[in-house]
Structure formats: structure tokens, C-alpha cells
Amino acid sequence: xxxxxxxxxxxxxxxxxxxxxFSFTVATMxxxxxQTSNLTLLRALFKMGxxxxxxxxxxxxxxxxxxxxxxxxxxxGYTARCESTEIVxxxxxxxxxQDLAQVAPGGAFYYADHLKFAIDRDDISTYPxxxxxxxxxxxxxxxxxxxxxxxxxxxxxxxxLNIEMDKIKLALDFxxxxxxxxxxxxxxxxxxxxxxxxxxLVKTDPYSVAPMDGTEGLIMADGNxxxxxxxxxxxxxxxxxxxxxxxxxxxxxxxxxxAEFRDDPKTGKKNYxxxxxxxxxxxIGMAVGAGWAGxxxxxxxxxxxxxxxTEFAGLAYYSETPVVIWDVVRxxxxxxxxxxxxxxxLSMVYFLGHxxxxxxxxxxxxxxxxxxxxxxxxxxxxxxxTPVFVLSDLDxxxxxxxxxxxxYPDTPMDRGKVLWEEDLDKFPERWGRYLDIDGDGIPxxxxxxNRHPKSAWFARGTGHDEYAAYTEKPDDWExxxxxxxxxxxxxxxxxxxxxxxxxxxAKTGIIAFGSTTPAIMEARDSLAAEGLKTDxxxxxxxxxxxxxxxxxxxxxxxxxxxxNRDGQLxxxxxxxxxxxxxxxxxxxKHDGLPLSAQWVAEAxxxxxxx
Amino acid sequence: MVAPDSSKNLKVNLAGLSKNEYRGAxxxxxxxxxxxxxxxxxxxxxxxxxxxxxxxxxxSGIGCSSKSPTYFLNRSFGFNSxxxxxxxxxxxxxxxxSSLRTLAVSGDGDTSNIGLSQFKHSMRRNPPMVYIxxxxxxxxxxxxxxxxxxxxxxxxxxxxxxxxxxxxxxxEALASNATFVARSFAGDSKQVKELIKAALSHNGLAILDIxxxxxxxxxxxxxxxxxxWSKEHEEALHDFSFxxxxxxxxxxxxxxxxxxxxxKMHDGSTVLLKKLARDYDPTDRFKAMRVIEEANQNDxxxxxxxxxxxxxxxxxxxxxxxEKALNRTTxxxxxxxxxxxxxxxxxxx
Numbered sequence: 001x002x003x004x005x006x007x008x009x010x011x012x013x014x015x016x017x018x019x020x021x022f023s024f025t026v027a028t029m030x031x032x033x034x035q036t037s038n039l040t041l042l043r044a045l046f047k048m049g050x051x052x053x054x055x056x057x058x059x060x061x062x063x064x065x066x067x068x069x070x071x072x073x074x075x076x077g078y079t080a081r082c083e084s085t086e087i088v089x090x091x092x093x094x095x096x097x098q099d100l101a102q103v104a105p106g107g108a109f110y111y112a113d114h115l116k117f118a119i120d121r122d123d124i125s126t127y128p129x130x131x132x133x134x135x136x137x138x139x140x141x142x143x144x145x146x147x148x149x150x151x152x153x154x155x156x157x158x159x160x161l162n163i164e165m166d167k168i169k170l171a172l173d174f175x176x177x178x179x180x181x182x183x184x185x186x187x188x189x190x191x192x193x194x195x196x197x198x199x200x201l202v203k204t205d206p207y208s209v210a211p212m213d214g215t216e217g218l219i220m221a222d223g224n225x226x227x228x229x230x231x232x233x234x235x236x237x238x239x240x241x242x243x244x245x246x247x248x249x250x251x252x253x254x255x256x257x258x259a260e261f262r263d264d265p266k267t268g269k270k271n272y273x274x275x276x277x278x279x280x281x282x283x284i285g286m287a288v289g290a291g292w293a294g295x296x297x298x299x300x301x302x303x304x305x306x307x308x309x310t311e312f313a314g315l316a317y318y319s320e321t322p323v324v325i326w327d328v329v330r331x332x333x334x335x336x337x338x339x340x341x342x343x344x345x346l347s348m349v350y351f352l353g354h355x356x357x358x359x360x361x362x363x364x365x366x367x368x369x370x371x372x373x374x375x376x377x378x379x380x381x382x383x384x385x386t387p388v389f390v391l392s393d394l395d396x397x398x399x400x401x402x403x404x405x406x407x408y409p410d411t412p413m414d415r416g417k418v419l420w421e422e423d424l425d426k427f428p429e430r431w432g433r434y435l436d437i438d439g440d441g442i443p444x445x446x447x448x449x450n451r452h453p454k455s456a457w458f459a460r461g462t463g464h465d466e467y468a469a470y471t472e473k474p475d476d477w478e479x480x481x482x483x484x485x486x487x488x489x490x491x492x493x494x495x496x497x498x499x500x501x502x503x504x505x506a507k508t509g510i511i512a513f514g515s516t517t518p519a520i521m522e523a524r525d526s527l528a529a530e531g532l533k534t535d536x537x538x539x540x541x542x543x544x545x546x547x548x549x550x551x552x553x554x555x556x557x558x559x560x561x562x563x564n565r566d567g568q569l570x571x572x573x574x575x576x577x578x579x580x581x582x583x584x585x586x587x588x589k590h591d592g593l594p595l596s597a598q599w600v601a602e603a604x605x606x607x608x609x610x
Numbered sequence: 611m612v613a614p615d616s617s618k619n620l621k622v623n624l625a626g627l628s629k630n631e632y633r634g635a636x637x638x639x640x641x642x643x644x645x646x647x648x649x650x651x652x653x654x655x656x657x658x659x660x661x662x663x664x665x666x667x668x669x670s671g672i673g674c675s676s677k678s679p680t681y682f683l684n685r686s687f688g689f690n691s692x693x694x695x696x697x698x699x700x701x702x703x704x705x706x707x708s709s710l711r712t713l714a715v716s717g718d719g720d721t722s723n724i725g726l727s728q729f730k731h732s733m734r735r736n737p738p739m740v741y742i743x744x745x746x747x748x749x750x751x752x753x754x755x756x757x758x759x760x761x762x763x764x765x766x767x768x769x770x771x772x773x774x775x776x777x778x779x780x781x782e783a784l785a786s787n788a789t790f791v792a793r794s795f796a797g798d799s800k801q802v803k804e805l806i807k808a809a810l811s812h813n814g815l816a817i818l819d820i821x822x823x824x825x826x827x828x829x830x831x832x833x834x835x836x837x838x839w840s841k842e843h844e845e846a847l848h849d850f851s852f853x854x855x856x857x858x859x860x861x862x863x864x865x866x867x868x869x870x871x872x873x874k875m876h877d878g879s880t881v882l883l884k885k886l887a888r889d890y891d892p893t894d895r896f897k898a899m900r901v902i903e904e905a906n907q908n909d910x911x912x913x914x915x916x917x918x919x920x921x922x923x924x925x926x927x928x929x930x931x932x933e934k935a936l937n938r939t940t941x942x943x944x945x946x947x948x949x950x951x952x953x954x955x956x957x958x959x
Contacts, residue, residue, distance in 0.1 A: 219958040235944030269932040285698025293706025294937030405955040449707030
């Protein structure tokens, strides 16, 4: 992160140019069409080969409340959210004053010129944008002017920052799916604004972009779309869901994309079904029913939905029913902050269900991994015969991320231990639904539609013996629960192992998971610059595997960094590795914003200096 | 894959199965419980319809009624799910193999209290399923609390007098556009059996609200869900018979057409409604609501086929499923090709 020294407006023009290393924030009202403008800027920068990230900080509202979109360009490839913003574009009257105050010294402040405010800072460059006039002059029909007004700042920024116009065209073409009329309408405003800026504005700030080759081989995608596509490549057969921010776009991603791959081109028949349920209770109920019936079954939700799904999670765990549940985490408890990101559901999901319950959790750390876990979750659920939760979050799920392309599954589908008619004929002994024949805790199952007269069994949430018959015998209960523990331990060999990144000579470790990864990676560089070498274990699943134990053992001190109040991963680690609990240090942030590298580095250094 | 019954002396049906093959475990409900007699009629209906047990799936929620699927069709797959959530589990499961029939048993607490939402929403979707509500107005397993179908003013031993108005399951079903709505009384075995047969032939959700007295907690002679009151106040809408497709020829000439109405079911079978006190048309939803409302006001337990719409597409029709069972689909059919992923990646920005 380049440091920006305070400069006056006068000498700003003479300062050294800062290229491809800054953040800018656009302040608008939600529902004003600004998302199209912001994504156009983001995508154009990406196509220029500049590593870029975009974070939408939006309210839980349809129209009229303030919303901010922050784009960071960084030649080193850092994509975490920045604490500072060097450029601000103020389009919202309600937040004008705070937006002005937010600009880093030496930065630039662009503002819609119909917002009449005194600008009382002389340490920044200020530029008006005559958004209303530009739209009028662009010839946009009156009825559509409000929708394209935000394109004015795209045009002005394009000129002032050197964003290439042909890349903006590519971005518009993508956004509007090649619809020429919409592209022309928006491009008209952008070009008019760029031309106006060229004629009327004198650049006095140092920030600009230049093409580079930092995005080659990468794609842009949001985690929810990636998860949806991954689920399709995992052969999803049943999806039941209920709308909830920030998970809706996951189910909608399946709905939008699946027909192309899975509808029979001749007959139009569909070998899958998607049902929008009346609530999350019904969504998971249907998904559990379908999973029990032998389908690759899933649901997607967020915290409040998970709360409602608790009883079914316990039923699925105890009846040993495969089902995949995506939790795109937002800030709780309660309704909390529905449009802000969090990692606060970890311990709830790990133990979701009353009584003794433990669940398998996958923890994607990138959009490519959302795709990977999209298909892998089904293999794991059917292999282990248990619910598999995938914890993404709002930041990962809803924002656009640079990512490596999605990789085709490298293993065939694992449908687990399912017996069909011919398998039962050959089965060496009396089959029992909950009989542990292989000694790994995983029994064999049959599914409905099996016509073998010995295939049927009665699934139940009540106490059952090895043959699925009702029992309240104390020994039967304990024996079955012990087998479930054995099965859970078997799962440790199937869950994705952590990713471990080491530095020679490091004695300090960092453990984190999910969307905080870019912040941790960047913080490690700045910590190294300050003389603290760190190793990084990025957890990819629960339960813990041996690699985690070794990592904890190996390091003198282990920082556990996460986005929740109570240090939930830290709690789980200290439970699992209690002899090492003293060297595990919890660092938590739970303000609803994506983690910044600056915060991570400062939090670590504060503990180091103690 | 049907295993013919080995004991040679037993009478078998067209599926080659004796009635024993349709039985379940011994009941653990109270002696005289209405639910047991309904379980017996499920066995009889499936036997008489030549249902292959492996080709039917059974479901229930939680409660006395929901225990009963273990008392019939041992050779059928079943799921005793959560309190009030049976409809969702059954809905998801039936997509596994759409060639199977689905039969579910619930109770008045399971359906009209905790499960009212899933009950109502299932009717919007019309899943092909027999949905029996064994209705006794009282919670049994938790020892005698009011359910939502308990009548206003009902007095129970430990609860006192019910101050609230009841929910009428038939009216709820009619209001929610259910495609098959019937009411019966567990004491009327023949009618229960014939209605179950017709419901099993219905291509959609068939709601059977069956008054099934609780001999332990709610069987005082003046209580609406008691044996005595129901016997005394039952009035059948019609003499109801189910005629399977293969027996249809019998219909010709045997009945006086002026006295009967017939409704053609989706699978080609027929229900035959012999006129009793009135001429009742069960395809008129508005009249159905009226006749039930009037019966309720006049203290009549009106039984029979109250409403049927045999032709509305079922949930499985709507989803355009292939003939082959979804749960037998192979990896090749489910996982898109490697080549297609290159296109997907190219399509991302």
C-alpha cells in the first residue's frame, strides 16, 4: 500500500504519479442504476490487465438509501478492502459531507454539480460532474435519463484515470448481453462525459491507471454464481430454496444456468427439479426428502434460514441423510445487518441440531473454490451420508472477484454406499440400514424405488437400531451415537485439506478461512516488511485434519483471524487442541465490512508488542 | 421384483401377494383407537388395488397418527419425519422416483397446529399424494391437550374448556384449491377404504380428513370427535364406491344412472356416487364449501367425497420429469462435459 502524504491542491499537480495503486469509492443512492456503472468500471480495469476488486456496501433497501461501491486497483495483486480511499465520487446528496471527509489527503473528489455544498478542503483535488446536463446532451430519452445518469461519472473517470474506452465497451457489451440499444444508450453518456472532462477539467491529482498484464488467465465472477455452476457440475438434482439476502443469487444462478446443460434437447424433459419453498423449514424439508430418495439435493440460505433449519439438520444428521446446505453468511444475531458480511455462523453450523450433533463444513476461500465445493459437497454428503454445510459469506457470494477459471471435477462422482436390487441379491449378509459392515462407521443404504422385497426401511428421527427398527434400549442408543462419532472421524480423510503457505524461518502462524484470505495474504507481506515472518494455514473444512494439528504444534504462536465477535474458530481450535490453547491468539473483527490487511497487520503487531 | 407369497394356502391378489404382505408391525396405540382401524383400511385398500408395496412410499410427521405408518406396508419405504413437516419431506422425496405412489398419515395437531403452513402450501403445488389426517381434536402423546380442530367449548380433563374457535381441515383444503377433498369417520370402514382407493388413484393431492376418535382423551359422548357423536351425527353425502379401471365393464347396466354420479379419475378408474339424501356434485367447489359450512352449523358430520378436480396437473407433471427415475440417473447424464466448462469460463468476464 503506497502511503499518501498530505498535499495541497497547488502542489498536487507536480506530485509523482501514482499508477495502479489506489482505491476509489462511488457514493450513490441504491436503486439508481449505479451498480451497472460500477461494474462497468470494475470490468474495464480488469480487462486492462490491472488487478482489481470491487466491494458493494449497500443497505437493506430497494431504493433511496445510501450505497457505496469501492474499487481497488493494485499492481501487486492485493484485492482486500482498503481502509483508505484516495478517490471519492459523490453522487448522493445525503452523504455528501461524509463522503468529502473520507477522501485521503492528496486525493481526488468528484461530485455531481447539482449538489450544492461548500467544499472546505484544500488538501485534495475537486472536480465537478455535470451529470444531468451530460445525460440530456447525450440524447438519452427523457424516460431513461435517470437510469443512465450514473454513466456520467464513468465517462469522467475514464478520461481522468486513463481507463481505455474500448475496454469500457467490452464491459458494457458483457453487461447488456450484446443488446446494442442499451450499449449505445449508456456508451453515449460515457463518451459525452469523457469528452466534456477532456475539455473542461485539469487534472491536479496523481492517481491514474495504465494497462499491465496482471489479470491474464483470470476470470471475474461472484461466489454465488460460481457455487451455482459448481452445483450443476456436481449433478444437482433437487434444489429447494427460500429467498434471502445474500443467498438468493445462488439458487437463482442454478435456475438461470441449469436448463442449458440438463434439459433433454429433444423432449424438453428435466432430470432435476427446483422448488421455491414457502419458508426455510419447507426448503430443507424438501431437500432432506430428496436426499433420502437418492437425489443430489441442496438448499441455500443465510443465518436466519439456518436457524429455522436446525431441527431438520438434526434429523438429517441422525437419520444419515445426504443433503448440501449453503450458508452465505451475513451479520447476525437476529435480522442483524442483512447486507453486511460476517463469519459468525461457524460454531452454530458446526453443532447445528439439538443433542449431540456435529456437522461437516466446507469453507471456500475464493470464487473458484465456491465452484469446486459446489460439486465436491455432493460427493462428501453421499459418501458420509450426512448434511454437508458450505459456509460462504456476503462478500464472497455477492461481489465480483478475480479468480482462476473454474476447474473441471478431477474425480468421478462418488455416490457413496447405495445398494440397488442386484447389490442386495449379492449382499453377503443380512443388510441393515445402520449396520457398520466396513468398520468405518458408514453403513450401506437403499433408496426408494428399489424393487427388491428386502430393500425397504423406515427412516425416523426416533431411536433406531442397526436395522432401522424403533428402539429405546440404552445400549442401542449409545452404540449408534458412538458409530456416528466413528463416521465423523472417517470424514476427516475425505474433507478438503487446508492450504498451507510457509515462509522460511517463520515461527508465527496465522489460521483463517474464507473471504478474509486476501487480507491475510497482504498483511503477511506488510508484517514481513516489519520483520515478522508468518506461515499461513487457510482452513478449507471442518472437522480439523492432521495438518491443522501439525501446524498448531509447529508454531510458537498462532493467530486465529476471523470476522465474528467471539472468535468462533479460535474456540473450536482450543477445544480440539487444548494442550496448545495458550499459544493460540484470537483476532476478531465484526463490523460487517470485509477485512482489511491494515487491520490484520495492526492487530497482529499489537499482540506482538505485548 | 415382486416376491410371490410362499405360503400356498393364502389367497393372493393380482400382484401375487397375500394380505399379509401388506401388514406392518403390531400397533402400539391404545385399544380402540380410530387410527388402528384406518391402518387396517389402508392395508385392505392397497391389497384390493394390487399395489406392489415397493411401489408406494409412506410418510408421517409426529404424533399418535404419525406412528401408524409402521403398522402397515412393512415392505414400503417410509419416513417418519418432523412434527408438522411431513408435506415437505414427502414433496422432496417423490422426485426420486415419480412412478411410485405416495401415502402420508398426519394428525390434527401435526396438520392444523404446527403444520398448517406446510399443509396449506402443499395444496398449492398439488403433489400426487394421499394425505390422511387422523383427526381426533386432541394431543395424545403429550396427554390430552386441545388441538386446533377441537370445537369451541369442548371440555377436557386437565385443560378445562376450549375458549378458541376450531380450524376445519376440509374448509381449509377447499380454500387452498386442493384437488381432492374427502371427509370420513374411522367407524365407517367401508367408506374409509373406498375413499383411500379413490385417493390412491388421484393424480394430485388427496386430503382425507377422517374423524378418528381418541378413546383415552377425547371420547365423551357429546364431543365432536367421539365415536358416539360421530355415529349419531354422520350423514353420508352419497354411497361411495371406487371402481378400478379393469372392472369398469361392471358399471354398465348395474346401476340406475338416475341414482348415481360418476367421476372419471385421471388413471382411468371411476368413482361411483350413489345418491342418498341429496344429489351432490363433487366437482363444484363453491357448493362444496357451502355444504360443509351448513353441515357444521347444523351439527352434522357430513362424509364422502366433497370435492374433486381430477385433471389439474400434479407437481410432478409441472416439473416435466423424464420417464426414468431421477434417482437412477447416471453421472454421464448429470455432469456436463468438460468441453462445456471451457465455454462457461469463456463466458465469464
